Amino acid sequence: MGAFCYPFIYGQADPTLFDHQNWRQCALRALGKRDFPALTSDYYERDDPLLIEQILRTILPRRGIAAREGEVLLTLGAQNALWIAGSVLLGPGQRAVVENPGYPGWRAILETSGARVLPVDVDAEGLPPERLPPADVVFATASHQCPTNATMPVERRVALLQAAEREGFVIVEDDYEFEMSFLKPAAPALKSLDREGRVIYAGSFSKSIFPGLRLGYLVGPPSFIAEARALRAMVLRHPPGHLQRTVAYFLALGHYDALINRMRLAFRRRRQVMVEAIAAEGLEIAGQGGVGGSSFWMRAAEGVDTEALALTLREKSVLIEPGRAFFDPSSAVPNHYRLAYSSISPSRIPEGSRGSRRYTWRGTRRFR
Amino acid sequence: MGAFCYPFIYGQADPTLFDHQNWRQCALRALGKRDFPALTSDYYERDDPLLIEQILRTILPRRGIAAREGEVLLTLGAQNALWIAGSVLLGPGQRAVVENPGYPGWRAILETSGARVLPVDVDAEGLPPERLPPADVVFATASHQCPTNATMPVERRVALLQAAEREGFVIVEDDYEFEMSFLKPAAPALKSLDREGRVIYAGSFSKSIFPGLRLGYLVGPPSFIAEARALRAMVLRHPPGHLQRTVAYFLALGHYDALINRMRLAFRRRRQVMVEAIAAEGLEIAGQGGVGGSSFWMRAAEGVDTEALALTLREKSVLIEPGRAFFDPSSAVPNHYRLAYSSISPSRIPEGSRGSRRYTWRGTRRFR
Numbered sequence: 001m002g003a004f005c006y007p008f009i010y011g012q013a014d015p016t017l018f019d020h021q022n023w024r025q026c027a028l029r030a031l032g033k034r035d036f037p038a039l040t041s042d043y044y045e046r047d048d049p050l051l052i053e054q055i056l057r058t059i060l061p062r063r064g065i066a067a068r069e070g071e072v073l074l075t076l077g078a079q080n081a082l083w084i085a086g087s088v089l090l091g092p093g094q095r096a097v098v099e100n101p102g103y104p105g106w107r108a109i110l111e112t113s114g115a116r117v118l119p120v121d122v123d124a125e126g127l128p129p130e131r132l133p134p135a136d137v138v139f140a141t142a143s144h145q146c147p148t149n150a151t152m153p154v155e156r157r158v159a160l161l162q163a164a165e166r167e168g169f170v171i172v173e174d175d176y177e178f179e180m181s182f183l184k185p186a187a188p189a190l191k192s193l194d195r196e197g198r199v200i201y202a203g204s205f206s207k208s209i210f211p212g213l214r215l216g217y218l219v220g221p222p223s224f225i226a227e228a229r230a231l232r233a234m235v236l237r238h239p240p241g242h243l244q245r246t247v248a249y250f251l252a253l254g255h256y257d258a259l260i261n262r263m264r265l266a267f268r269r270r271r272q273v274m275v276e277a278i279a280a281e282g283l284e285i286a287g288q289g290g291v292g293g294s295s296f297w298m299r300a301a302e303g304v305d306t307e308a309l310a311l312t313l314r315e316k317s318v319l320i321e322p323g324r325a326f327f328d329p330s331s332a333v334p335n336h337y338r339l340a341y342s343s344i345s346p347s348r349i350p351e352g353s354r355g356s357r358r359y360t361w362r363g364t365r366r367f368r
Numbered sequence: 369m370g371a372f373c374y375p376f377i378y379g380q381a382d383p384t385l386f387d388h389q390n391w392r393q394c395a396l397r398a399l400g401k402r403d404f405p406a407l408t409s410d411y412y413e414r415d416d417p418l419l420i421e422q423i424l425r426t427i428l429p430r431r432g433i434a435a436r437e438g439e440v441l442l443t444l445g446a447q448n449a450l451w452i453a454g455s456v457l458l459g460p461g462q463r464a465v466v467e468n469p470g471y472p473g474w475r476a477i478l479e480t481s482g483a484r485v486l487p488v489d490v491d492a493e494g495l496p497p498e499r500l501p502p503a504d505v506v507f508a509t510a511s512h513q514c515p516t517n518a519t520m521p522v523e524r525r526v527a528l529l530q531a532a533e534r535e536g537f538v539i540v541e542d543d544y545e546f547e548m549s550f551l552k553p554a555a556p557a558l559k560s561l562d563r564e565g566r567v568i569y570a571g572s573f574s575k576s577i578f579p580g581l582r583l584g585y586l587v588g589p590p591s592f593i594a595e596a597r598a599l600r601a602m603v604l605r606h607p608p609g610h611l612q613r614t615v616a617y618f619l620a621l622g623h624y625d626a627l628i629n630r631m632r633l634a635f636r637r638r639r640q641v642m643v644e645a646i647a648a649e650g651l652e653i654a655g656q657g658g659v660g661g662s663s664f665w666m667r668a669a670e671g672v673d674t675e676a677l678a679l680t681l682r683e684k685s686v687l688i689e690p691g692r693a694f695f696d697p698s699s700a701v702p703n704h705y706r707l708a709y710s711s712i713s714p715s716r717i718p719e720g721s722r723g724s725r726r727y728t729w730r731g732t733r734r735f736r
Contacts, residue, residue, distance in 0.1 A: 013408035015401065024399045031392045033383065040381035040578035076444065076604040083603045108602055210408035212609035234476050235451045236444040236604060241580035243608055 006318040006352030010295070012343040013210030017262055022255040023209075023246070030245035039241035044233040047074040048244035054251040055217060063178060064192025065201065070222040073229050076239050077214040078176050078204035083109050084235075085172050085200050085218060088227045089137050090115040097138040099127050101326035101336070103146040103174065106139050119328035124287075126152035129160040135169045142190045144177040147326045147338050148297045149289030157190050164198040171199045179208045182264035182292040197221035205247055208260055215239055215247055267294055270341040270349065277353035278339075286336060295340035297323075306337040318352050374686040374720030378663070380711040381578030385630055390623040391577075391614070398613035407609035412601040415442040416612035422619040423585060431546060432560025433569065438590040441597050444607050445582040446544050446572035451477050452603075453540050453568050453586060456595045457505050458483040465506040467495050469694035469704070471514040471542065474507055487696035492655075494520035497528040503537045510558045512545040515694045515706050516665045517657030525558050532566040539567045547576045550632035550660040565589035573615055576628055583607055583615055635662055638709040638717065645721035646707075654704060663708035665691070674705040686720050 030039065038048075046052075052072055060067050075081040082105065090096055092114030098107055100119035110117050118133050126145045132138060140160065142152040152160075164171050173190045191201035197220070204216035218228055232238065250256050274296060278285060287297035300306055306322040313320055323336025344352065398407065406416070414420075420440055428435050443449040450473065458464055460482030466475055468487035478485050486501050494513045500506060508528065510520040520528075532539050541558045559569035565588070572584035586596055600606065618624050642664060646653060655665035668674055674690040681688055691704025712720065 011409055012405065015404045015408075018404070018408070020399070020401055020404065024396060027395060027399055028392060031388070031395055033388055036383045036386070036388065037380065040383075040386070040580040041379055079602070080604040105602070112602065212408040212606075214605060214608045234447070234473070234480065236448040237582060238580075240582045240608060240611055243611070 004317060004348060004351075006348050007343045008339040008341070008352060009319045009321050010340045010342060011211050013212070014263075014266070014343055014345075016345065017259070017266055018210060019255055019259050019262075022253070023250060026249035026253065026255065027242075027246045029249055030242050035245055039245050041241070044229070044238040047072075047238065048241060048248055050248035050252070051244045054248055058251065059203070060219065063175065063186075063201075063203075064188030065219060066192075067219050071219055071225055073218045073225050073232065074239050074244060075202075075216045075218055075232065076236060077206045078174065078202055078216040079105050080214070080236075081202040081204070081216045081218045082106055082172065082174060084228045084231055085202060085220075086110060086113055086115075086137075087231055088224060089170055089172070089200070094136040095134065097127075097132055097135045097169075098328070099139060099141065099145065100328045100331060101147055101323065102139070103141065104325040106172075106174070107328075117328070119331065121331075122148060122150060124148075124150055125156055126150045127156075127160065129156060129163045132163060132167075132169075134167065137170050137172060138164070139172045139174065140190065141174045141176065143175050143181065143186055143291070144289055144293045145287075146174070146176070147295070147323065147336075148287030149293045149295065150287060151187065151289055151291045152190075154187055157187070157193060161190065161193050161198065165196055169198075173199050173201045175201060175203050176207055177293055178203065179260050180264065180267060180292045180294050182268045184291045186291060191219060197224075200224060208263065209247070209250070209256070213243065213247075215243055264292070267292065267341065270344070270346050273346045273349045274339065274341050274353075277350045280350070281353050283353070294342040295338050298337050298339055300335040300337060302335060305334045307334070309337065372685060372716055372719075374716050375711045376707040376709065376720060377687045377689050378708045378710060379579050381580070382631075382634070382711055382713075384713065385627070385634055386578060387623055387627050387630075390621070391618060394617035394621065394623065395610075395614045397617055398610050403613055407613050409609070412597070412606040415440075415606065416609060416616055418616035418620070419612045422616055426619065427571070428587065431543065431554075431569075431571075432556030433587060434560075435587050439587055439593055441586045441593050441600065442607050442612060443570075443584045443586055443600065444604060445574045446542065446570055446584045447473050448582070448604075449570035449572070449584045449586045450474055450540065450542060452596045452599055453570060453588075454478060454481055454483075454505075455599055456592060457538055457540070457568070462504040463502065465495075465500055465503045465537075466696070467507060467509065467513065468696045468699060469515055469691065470507070471509065472693040474540075474542070475696075485696070487699065489699075490516060490518060492516075492518055493524055494518045495524075495528065497524060497531045500531060500535075500537075502535065505538050505540060506532070507540045507542065508558065509542045509544065511543050511549065511554055511659070512657055512661045513655075514542070514544065515663070515691065515704075516655030517661045517663065518655060519555065519657055519659045520558075522555055525555070525561060529558065529561050529566065533564055537566075540570065541567050542570045544570075544572055544575055545661055546571065547628050548632065548635060548660045548662050550636045552659045554659060559587060565592075568592060576631065577615070577618070577624070581611065581615075583611055632660070634714075635660065635709065638712070638714050641714045641717045642707065642709050642721075645718045648718070649721050651721070662710040663706050666705050666707055668703040668705060670703060673702045675702070677705065 086109040090113045094115045096115040191199040201219040206213045284299045286299040310322045321338040454477040458481045462483045464483040465486045559567040569587040574581045652667045654667040678690045689706040
């Protein structure tokens with residue numbers, strides 16, 4: 001397999017897709033003397049008005065969300081947005097529904113808050129509203145369920161929101177891969193259907209620009225945003241001003257849209273190569289989603305422990321993500337894993353996939 | 369007084385001192401393709417090795433601190449460093465000594481943590497070790513007490529550390545203005561005397577580069593740093609990679625030292641102008657420190673409420689910081705305020721000071 005690395009994991013930007021030149025231009029402009037006073041000051045009462053304007057005028061409307069200035073707060077990425085939301089909404093003993101399998105970062109936040117974690121199994125359409133126990137907060141990844149990639153149909157979104165209104169819970173909607181809907185137009189966010197202020201929406205630029213950027217946002221009712229802002233000020237003051245302004249320029253000048261389009265095209269191609277490689281190697285897809293995304297949720301043969309598998313493959317420079325961490329500990333099955341295609345170049349996909357089979361399925365029964 | 373603003377407050381960088389050109393060069397270099405993979409990835413298990421190296425090799429040794437890689441964690445500025453330290457060290461019911469008057473941001477952190485806040489009055493040498501009640505954590509701003517600017521003498525530092533070893537408490541040392549010692553060489557940090565790992569040291573680049581930068585660090589025993597890193601990962605993952613690398617270059621190429629020297633010279637001049645203006649207007653300095661700093665702690669006449677004063681002065685474009693927030697609520701006196709000279713140009717100091725008197729002391733007795 002040579003000396004290459006085959007990273008079927010998240011967390012790296014693809015340098016062949018990124019728009020270095022325009023990003024540098026925007027950063028330079030934001031570093032200019034004209035912007036200096038605004039960006040080098042400590043300001044945690046408000047965020048960069050240019051970036052807020054871009055979010056209100058272009059980013060949120062695409063998701064069907066109409067919001068005003070006091071309803072948006074910038075955060076240090078999606079994880080920070082979720083941590084702030086969890087900290088404002090939940091205290092010890094409160095009941096929090098999590099998707100099972102679901103995003104491990106959110107479960108870790110809940111465990112630290114002392115909330116009671118109530119896992120609800122997802123199906124091919126995401127979280128089923130009719131199976132929710134009484135709860136204070138319900139977490140949902142409606143556009144691309146993490147990790148199964150299921151997209152929640154609109155009728156289910158409406159039912160979930162009606163349940164929230166009827167039973168009085170708050171929904172935290174993590175829309176981390178909204179931009180990566182390249183197979184079908186993305187459905188409007190849950191938040192777009194929210195008339196009572198029952199949805200807290202978390203979005204991120206880190207996924208679409210690059211993970212190390214650490215810039216995201218929360219959308220919610222003004223009273224929630226005010227509390228979230230006070231908490232953010234105590235914990236970290238504010239995201240660095242210069243980054244806020246750089247992203248504002250990157251959006252305003254159209255570079256963001258161009259980048260997103262390039263990523264969608266590339267991810268569509270990679271997905272096709274992945275589908276073929278997965279079929280050629282006889283691997284089983286457990287969840288792939290219908291609108292796009294950047295990963296496949298996979299099932300290995302019964303009895304395969306994908307944590308051991310990941311270690312074995314790592315020695316062969318093939319990086320996969322074991323599935324156990326996505327499950328509630330009481331129901332974790334060991335034979336799932338996730339293959340992401342956001343960081344790997346298409347030319348390495350077939351060989352990397354071959355590597356998976358050659359080194360790990362040898363001796364186990366072929367399946368599917 | 370014209371249309372100028374007279375900002376005797378913190379929180380703004382001075383564009384006439386800042387080294388725009390070299391900062392931009394460093395930012396551009398960090399944005400180059402060569403650095404891209406390292407800086408755009410999600411990496412929270414480790415920080416930028418170039419910046420950590422600079423901190424270990426130059427920043428900490430100046431403070432007398434010898435540390436290794438696993439003893440340092442980058443944070444999103446000093447406030448974030450203190451929040452992380454408070455969250456790791458303290459839980460409900462634990463006893464935390466705070467300086468009185470002291471840094472309000474730390475008291476806010478303690479109140480949220482549920483710790484018992486034990487205020488101890490500072491004197492002209494800072495926090496008196498012989499007057500500490502039994503405690504789990506003691507907070508100290510040894511180099512420049514916030515807000516009185518007192519510098520703790522070395523004998524008192526030794527006594528404080530001996531008390532910590534004898535009585536088993538941990539010291540959180542906030543060295544937020546170490547770099548601004550321009551009247552005398554700065555004394556080594558409390559942390560430099562620490563043999564048992566009893567001191568958690570918090571430092572910041574935001575003060576010396578610019579406040580909106582949001583980059584600081586914690587130094588402590590490896591077990592503490594490991595916990596702090598896990599908490600940081602949950603709350604915000606990591607400070608943006610590109611900023612880490614930009615600061616690393618700014619340090620490595622000597623621009624940081626040049627900037628610090630320029631700031632020290634400028635602050636020394638401003639301080640002199642401030643002293644003269646304060647004397648000319650008959651205002652009373654309650655604390656000015658002996659090694660430098662960037663502010664004066666002031667006392668107005670008995671009965672003057674400096675919160676009302678700040679509002680009145682704001683209308684005249686003179687910005688001062690009322691003192692009440694620095695005191696424990698049970699002992700707050702209303703007639704203190706702080707005048708910082710980090711953001712105001714020397715030419716405006718006399719007029720701004722005149723403004724203070726003209727608009728506010730009229731009718732109150734002259735004092736001192």
